[in-house]
Amino acid sequence: MAGSGTEHLRPAGETLLRAENLTVEFPVGRTGLKVHAVSDISIDVREGETLGLVGESGCGKSTTGRAMMQLPRPNAGSVLFNGVDLTTLSPKELREVRPQMQMIFQDPISSLNPRRRVADIVGEPLKIWKRAEGAEVDRIVNETLENVGIDPAAAGGRRPHQFSGGQCQRICIARSLVLNPKLIICDEPVSALDVSVQAQILNLLQDMKRAYNLTLVFIAHDLAVVKNVSDRVAVMYLGKMCEVAPPDDLYAQPAHPYTAALLGSIPVPDPSIQLAEESTLAGEIPSPVAPPSGCRFRTRCPRATDMCAQVEPKMRKIGLGHYVACHFPLDAPVKISPSAAH
Amino acid sequence: MSRKDLTGSAAGRDPNAPLLDVRDIKTHFRTERGTVRAVDGVSFTLQRGRTLGVVGESGSGKSVLSKSIMGLLPRRNVLREGQVLYEGLDVSVLDENQMRNIWGAEMSMVFQDPMTSLNPVMKIGKQIKESLYLHLNMSKDDAHDTAVALLSSVNIPEPEQRLEEYPHQLSGGMRQRVVIAIALACGPKLLFADEPTTALDVTVQAQILNLLQQQQHERHMAMILVTHDLGVVAGRTDDIAVMYAGRVVETAPTATLFTAMRHPYTEALMASIPKLTDPSHTRLEAIGGRPPDLINPPAGCKFAPRCKYAQDRCLQEDPPLMDAGEPGHSFRCFYPVGTDAGAQALANNAAAGRSASGVPVTLAASGSH
Numbered sequence: 001m002a003g004s005g006t007e008h009l010r011p012a013g014e015t016l017l018r019a020e021n022l023t024v025e026f027p028v029g030r031t032g033l034k035v036h037a038v039s040d041i042s043i044d045v046r047e048g049e050t051l052g053l054v055g056e057s058g059c060g061k062s063t064t065g066r067a068m069m070q071l072p073r074p075n076a077g078s079v080l081f082n083g084v085d086l087t088t089l090s091p092k093e094l095r096e097v098r099p100q101m102q103m104i105f106q107d108p109i110s111s112l113n114p115r116r117r118v119a120d121i122v123g124e125p126l127k128i129w130k131r132a133e134g135a136e137v138d139r140i141v142n143e144t145l146e147n148v149g150i151d152p153a154a155a156g157g158r159r160p161h162q163f164s165g166g167q168c169q170r171i172c173i174a175r176s177l178v179l180n181p182k183l184i185i186c187d188e189p190v191s192a193l194d195v196s197v198q199a200q201i202l203n204l205l206q207d208m209k210r211a212y213n214l215t216l217v218f219i220a221h222d223l224a225v226v227k228n229v230s231d232r233v234a235v236m237y238l239g240k241m242c243e244v245a246p247p248d249d250l251y252a253q254p255a256h257p258y259t260a261a262l263l264g265s266i267p268v269p270d271p272s273i274q275l276a277e278e279s280t281l282a283g284e285i286p287s288p289v290a291p292p293s294g295c296r297f298r299t300r301c302p303r304a305t306d307m308c309a310q311v312e313p314k315m316r317k318i319g320l321g322h323y324v325a326c327h328f329p330l331d332a333p334v335k336i337s338p339s340a341a342h
Numbered sequence: 343m344s345r346k347d348l349t350g351s352a353a354g355r356d357p358n359a360p361l362l363d364v365r366d367i368k369t370h371f372r373t374e375r376g377t378v379r380a381v382d383g384v385s386f387t388l389q390r391g392r393t394l395g396v397v398g399e400s401g402s403g404k405s406v407l408s409k410s411i412m413g414l415l416p417r418r419n420v421l422r423e424g425q426v427l428y429e430g431l432d433v434s435v436l437d438e439n440q441m442r443n444i445w446g447a448e449m450s451m452v453f454q455d456p457m458t459s460l461n462p463v464m465k466i467g468k469q470i471k472e473s474l475y476l477h478l479n480m481s482k483d484d485a486h487d488t489a490v491a492l493l494s495s496v497n498i499p500e501p502e503q504r505l506e507e508y509p510h511q512l513s514g515g516m517r518q519r520v521v522i523a524i525a526l527a528c529g530p531k532l533l534f535a536d537e538p539t540t541a542l543d544v545t546v547q548a549q550i551l552n553l554l555q556q557q558q559h560e561r562h563m564a565m566i567l568v569t570h571d572l573g574v575v576a577g578r579t580d581d582i583a584v585m586y587a588g589r590v591v592e593t594a595p596t597a598t599l600f601t602a603m604r605h606p607y608t609e610a611l612m613a614s615i616p617k618l619t620d621p622s623h624t625r626l627e628a629i630g631g632r633p634p635d636l637i638n639p640p641a642g643c644k645f646a647p648r649c650k651y652a653q654d655r656c657l658q659e660d661p662p663l664m665d666a667g668e669p670g671h672s673f674r675c676f677y678p679v680g681t682d683a684g685a686q687a688l689a690n691n692a693a694a695g696r697s698a699s700g701v702p703v704t705l706a707a708s709g710s711h
Contacts, residue, residue, distance in 0.1 A: 056543035056544065056545060056546075057543055164632050166632065194399040194400055194570065195399065195570065195572075195611065195614055195615055196399060196610070196611065196614050196628065196629035196632075197628075197632065198614070199614035199615075199616075199626035199627065199628035199629070200628040200629075200630070202616070202626055202628075203625065203626055203628055206623070206625075221543065221544065222616075223544075223618065224615070224616040224617060224618045225616050227616065227618060227620075227622050228616040228620070228622065228623065228624060228626065229622075229623070230622060231622070246622075247622035248621055248622050251618055261545060262544060262545065263618070264548075265544045265545045265547065265548035266544055266573065266618060267547070267548075267551070267571060267573030267574045267576065267577065268573050268576060268577070268617075268618065268619075269571075269572040269573040269576050269600070269612065269615055269617070270576055270600060271576045271577055271596045271597050271600050272597070272600075273576075273577065280545065280548040280549060280552060281545040281548075281549075282549075284513050284515055284516075284546060285543075
């Protein structure tokens, strides 16, 4: 799967964000070795769409999200936002684009300054960009806090430690919304939250997406969460793109052996579903410092052949909006995921 | 197996008693803000070889419960009440020295984070052999052979070499296998697994859960699997206890809990989980509000402030554990899900537009069960 290729990209005019042949590498100390965090991947997002990036830890999903934000700039590749290639902009020009792209992080408590009041935290972007002054700032802050379900009168003067994790995530969302961004990159926004609170935040993100006409990149390891929020899902493994598809198709008919294994590993809250032991994947993710040749998944793939070690599979179309990077994709309906079993 | 003399092993042990019988245990922490009632009256029994799943959100007291049963909490500023009968012997009154003969040998524990539960400066082999020397009086050669056998039984490749390595040389999944090998070393009859897979990736999580299940069958060991994930307990437990605010609010055989739940919290928890079988963009039924403050818990039912079934009675009176009419199924609720009383309560609330505690209730919501 370790796929590269750009066949799954849509015409440039139709997309808000388009990352092409993105590569991010980090040096390992002074050894001269490199961590190949993201290797030659391409993905795009239409305006108003939610793209789900899913994969296990170390697959490069967060690095991809950050590379889109130019945090840090990718080692190679381009990121077109609204037709402008962000990788070629000067720092000053890039800064002018930043208000349109915001980010929400995994740990809501540590992403808020503990010494500042909530109203100041949420209002700061407005002051930095001189979007409003005085009472106007308060009005926008109050309105935004109210939209995310925080009572501005009670909360504005308090500090982050006085709120629960779920409430802090609401405050982070409010802070990302005050500048009316076009795009929000959500990096594991609910994985630090309890299930009952997780549902509140997922519903809130859907509501805010509608209210603010947002485009979302939603990064998560939980496939059920990603399926719930996304219009299009991209599965990643060890710095490569495996499969891109609309969520319902992806879950009903996974074509990539890794997607199928990932779906088969998820514990389903229904005791009547028999656990298929053979569907669980053996072994662990290889080191990104020396990734396998050819398809990066071949070391754990039940279908791997010599060809997979030599030739890297390219993205190719197998259905409407459904693309896979695999030499030997699974044929349509595979009985491996619970959704296929039903 | 030549075990060192187990304090009380002869006296007070009853082979016919259930393996574990927990009677109304309470664990309260004294803090500057007041007394935190982390575990507030929990009872259950566990038979040999069975698996109990303990499910709850953070702060529900599930981890404190398992630590309290094992006697792992500090003595200072901790109030412990109730009895923990292990094969009929009350282990809650034993001191640390006496417990040392039970820890590892009779009951052991696998923690959430394999990075911090291993000693970073001690070789893996030494960490495994420690308890073999202590409890089983093994010779050096026997301990070595046993350690190799243990590592291969938890599917660690090249076990001989691993014995000479340090924890940082292993991946998270491999470390958790080592922790499990240590926990199983002396053949305990009861294993506590406290969120054993929360720090791991899904594919590795499936491997570790399969491993625990397989080891449990081979050794006829009882297990208490503590987790926040209903998916993890669904296929792997015999019974489930759902905890909320330091109490067990519902306990039932696993299949019954999922098909015929009685407590509104269990129902709400299930409804709030995104499911793979639902189509994309299915609106989730979130539970409003958040768990109560355990220093000043609300009067009456602890879940009432978030419950769409709540009536006036729920705000004043604390529901006792009631029998659901099926063996092993009980719950704490006056207006249980799936009964006439529950349906009536929900209909009343829907008519009023809100529950007695102020949770908005719409007619659509009342039709869901």
